[in-house]
Amino acid sequence: MFFTYILGIAGAVVGAVLLAISTLNPAAFALFSASVAEVTAPVSTAAGAVVRAIVAVPDTIGTYFHVHGENEQLRARLARSRGALIAGRRAQIENARLRALLQLRDRRPEVVATARIVSTSASSTRRYGLLNAGAWQGVADGQPVSGPEGLIGRVLYVGPNTARVLLITDAESVVPVVRLRDNRAALAAGRGDNMIDIRTIDTADAKFRPGDVFVTSGTGGIFIPGVPVARVLRAGTESAPARPFARADVLDVAMVHRAFMPPPPPAPTPRPTPSPTARATADPAT
Template sequence: MAPSRDRRPGFSRRAQYGLFVTYVLGIAGAVVGAALLALSTVNPAGFAALRSGVAELTAPASGGIAVVVRGIASVPQAIGGWIDVHGENARLKARMDRAAGALMTGRAAVIENARLRRLLAFRERDEGVVATARIVSTSASSTRRYGLLNAGRWQGVEEGQPVRGPEGLIGRVLEAGPNTARVLLVTDPESVVPVRRLRDGRAALVAGRGDGLVDVRTIDTADGQFRPGDVYVTTGVGGIYTPGVAVAIGTARGTDSAAAQPFARPDSLDVAMVSRQYFAPPPPAPAPSPAPSPSPSPSAAP
């Protein structure tokens, strides 16, 4: 008689060992999770140090995985570009032939501009930048939004410093290790940034939603009508963020709050800049009031 297919694990020594290892790993995982939960409750500073150490160890692997993912994502685009390269080349040649005069004028303007820049010793420099680094990973699969920056205290990065990209504000440094730093993104529910609306200067708050978008919330009841296309920039109120940095653009209408899309997307950024915290200049000292002129005494009258 053929053996039954529904044999229990007890008939196979390999199945018994596999089941035993599964139980051991499950129990070990539960014990480690309970220990980490207890550590985060009893000693938050120690838990933060442990988490920073783990981030230090995993940063090289995260950077390598990010490079591989970017390489794989660029394969379809490279294939499509290779397929269209012949037609695109012909179109570009025809366009260059039609615009030969404009092209020569543009080249002359570029050369002249470069000459004037050298004569004037023109340099664009931001003295507030502390470090320029890469965001090697982000927590896109969680309701909390963090980014891991490939720079830390050894590069001058400290807690509370703002982080921005070429497009706009990314967030602020939450924890800084020796060579890595954890960034609280503007899309995190715990992030609140004071902003103003460009079209009328109305003050508002940008708060994270945890889903890749932000909410723009009114501060007062006057003109709380939010519209799609409204641009919001930092105000510098409360410090930390330098005024005038782009934060988000409105995507929906609302009265008290409305959804908006951040300008900077950490998952597609290659380089991020860490700046010093902004401190508003002190108010000007009041001008001294003129001393009153003495009134003549009655005895001096004739």
């Protein structure tokens, strides 16, 4: 209590002195106030920062939980949107492929059946595909099979409701083809590894170039001319590796066409036998 009284009296004396100075000499009081403010400003700033930090703690905690919950909602919404985006993209791709199938069907009136590729032997040394259409749907041995991207193969044998397809990548498959840029004839032979070898059929230098596109020629029948087969990957002379346009391991729908029969050559026109009168007129010696 004694020290409390002492501090109170000292505070009153200091206050009276400051009041007298501010009244008698305002300039000196202003200088004194500025000096005190310079000394106490850092302390006041630090104290104010501490007070503001303490006051902001509840708001910070509330904001954290709010932002955390909002982030969870945004993640869930993003996951739902991603699923919808993937489904929409798949539907777009499927629609494009179905439109290509319809266009191909419109261009090729000899379509026998449209079927699904149930399975393929991608892991085997042979390359086969299985269609869920057979003799009851009009499918027969030897008929070519194609998809929106190009040729798939030909029917090897049929059952009542299924058909086995020899893919063009099989080692036993050989398809007559022509190069688009110069109509040069060649053979597309399967390699058994989902790739094709383009081989020349004459002694001239073929000079296969990367990017060369080959389509069916229709030579020998079976395969409809003009169906895309493969694109050359690397340059070559007598042969070159090529990648087929249609991959049966990623296709699900294919079309079976009626086997192509090239038109027969025109029959020679018989020349009329000249009459005796015409021969006598044409021969002055007679």
